Amino acid sequence: MDVLLRVEQEGAYSNLQLNSSLQKAGLSREDAGLATELVYGTLSRLNTLDFMLDQFVSKGVAKLQPWVRCLLRMSLYQIVYLDRIPSHAAVNEAVNLAKKRGHQGISGMVNGVLRSALRTGELPALPSGLDEAERISLEHSHPLWLVKEWIGRFGAETAEAICRADNEPPAVSVRVNTTMTARDKLLLEMREQGLDAFPSQLSPFGIVVRGGGNLALSDWYRDGVLSIQDESSMLVAEALSPEPGMKVLDCCSAPGGKTSHIAELMEDQGSIVACDLYPHKAELVAQQAERLGLGSIETIAIDALELPQRYPAMSFDRILLDAPCTGLGVIRRKPDLKWSKTPGDRIEISRLQRRLLNGAAELLKPGGILVYSTCTIGSAENEENVKDFLSSHPEFVSSDQDSPLAERLGSLLSADQPGMQILPQQFGSDGFYIAVLRRLS
Numbered sequence: 001m002d003v004l005l006r007v008e009q010e011g012a013y014s015n016l017q018l019n020s021s022l023q024k025a026g027l028s029r030e031d032a033g034l035a036t037e038l039v040y041g042t043l044s045r046l047n048t049l050d051f052m053l054d055q056f057v058s059k060g061v062a063k064l065q066p067w068v069r070c071l072l073r074m075s076l077y078q079i080v081y082l083d084r085i086p087s088h089a090a091v092n093e094a095v096n097l098a099k100k101r102g103h104q105g106i107s108g109m110v111n112g113v114l115r116s117a118l119r120t121g122e123l124p125a126l127p128s129g130l131d132e133a134e135r136i137s138l139e140h141s142h143p144l145w146l147v148k149e150w151i152g153r154f155g156a157e158t159a160e161a162i163c164r165a166d167n168e169p170p171a172v173s174v175r176v177n178t179t180m181t182a183r184d185k186l187l188l189e190m191r192e193q194g195l196d197a198f199p200s201q202l203s204p205f206g207i208v209v210r211g212g213g214n215l216a217l218s219d220w221y222r223d224g225v226l227s228i229q230d231e232s233s234m235l236v237a238e239a240l241s242p243e244p245g246m247k248v249l250d251c252c253s254a255p256g257g258k259t260s261h262i263a264e265l266m267e268d269q270g271s272i273v274a275c276d277l278y279p280h281k282a283e284l285v286a287q288q289a290e291r292l293g294l295g296s297i298e299t300i301a302i303d304a305l306e307l308p309q310r311y312p313a314m315s316f317d318r319i320l321l322d323a324p325c326t327g328l329g330v331i332r333r334k335p336d337l338k339w340s341k342t343p344g345d346r347i348e349i350s351r352l353q354r355r356l357l358n359g360a361a362e363l364l365k366p367g368g369i370l371v372y373s374t375c376t377i378g379s380a381e382n383e384e385n386v387k388d389f390l391s392s393h394p395e396f397v398s399s400d401q402d403s404p405l406a407e408r409l410g411s412l413l414s415a416d417q418p419g420m421q422i423l424p425q426q427f428g429s430d431g432f433y434i435a436v437l438r439r440l441s
């Protein structure tokens with residue numbers, strides 16, 4: 001409840017707040033798992049839970065004290081969406097918490113509201129007369145503005161599928177460090193150790209692992225044999241087609257998932273300049289490089305907008321701009337994003353993305369490749385940016401069809417839009433956008 005309260009009141013990031021609270025709480029593995037489920041599940045279903053609570057709270061959820069609102073949401077989430085917690089236990093726990101934190105009146109109200117919900121047992125029928133966007137928003141717990149945007153871009157059926165997939169737990173996938181081992185060999189080892197592991201359908205470097213616990217605690221991770229990375233994210237370095245001996249710039253590199261993949265594809269030969277705005281984040285990239293035994297990566301803390309002043313024009317063979325974005329392709333991992341981001345954020349961040357792209361492009365050698373990627377879904381930060389860039393840079397062309405991804409995933413490319421938009425329901429991986437641009441010789 002404290003984590004939920006901080007996310008709501010202070011705008012804390014759910015994953016960071018949860019990690020720090022779990023570290024302090026010293027819970028058992030099972031209880032930590034339950035706390036995680038309660039936080040992510042409640043955040044995920046926020047507007048649907050509020051809609052339901054509004055039927056039982058006479059003055060309306062919005063007028064409740066924030067901690068009472070968080071308590072009711074979290075308890076109702078258990079009653080409606082979880083089947084292994086007896087509902088009466090969720091109610092008792094809520095009443096005890098209310099007594100501890102508030103007074104008799106509040107615990108009585110909490111008890112009354114949750115018991116009314118218990119009698120209903122399931123989500124009340126959605127009000128009649130909702131339009132398609134309102135229905136999807138309420139049924140799959142997404143903000144209305146986002147649902148409308150996705151309907152406009154992809155149609156109602158796809159928009160609903162995206163929202164449904166956003167409520168699924170994300171898969172665990174790892175990328176094999178090919179400078180140390182081969183995917184088949186690691187797969188075999190994993191299976192020998194009893195893991196349910198199988199090759200990624202999306203990336204030739206990926207392994208999907210079910211029920212394997214936290215692989216960041218494994219010997220494989222410690223020894224640098226693998227990195228934990230989403231399957232869509234693994235496609236980005238591949239799209240860049242880096243080759244041993246090349247000079248590569250990664251403009252926004254922390255925490256280093258794609259930088260290290262680029263180095264692995266280059267067999268650690270050549271040089272990669274990995275930048276990030278924040279020194280502590282650039283340090284994370286250096287730590288990953290060290291863990292993976294990659295010596296070709298140099299890290300720099302710098303604002304990527306200043307890169308054209310730092311390096312000579314046309315001096316890199318490959319440039320990756322994995323831009324800061326609204327992150328609406330990774331809602332499964334960070335459900336609070338869908339409530340904290342606004343249409344205004346999109347406009348503001350797309351302006352920054354365009355400036356970053358224009359600046360980075362100056363540094364690319366003729367004949368070189370620049371990849372622009374984001375982990376978000378929506379044209380303003382993706383296709384529109386790339387189209388705007390191409391129209392003001394006649395020396396660049398869209399080169400998606402020539403990338404190694406085109407052979408396997410060509411069906412995701414469209415004739416009239418640059419880049420590849422991967423949606424979370426297509427492969428069960430994160431939503432990503434990847435555009436390949438080439439500077440003419």
Ligand SMILES: C[S@@+](CC[C@H](N)C(=O)[O-])C[C@H]1O[C@@H](n2cnc3c(N)ncnc32)[C@H](O)[C@@H]1O
Nearest residue numbers: 252253254255256257258276277303304322324
């Ligand atoms: C999408 S994340 C990069 C993820 C990374 N490529 C990976 O695969 O691990 C975007 C990064 O850009 C950094 N960033 C934001 N604004 C920046 C700027 N103006 N210059 C450089 N880095 C920036 C953020 O700190 C963040 O680490």
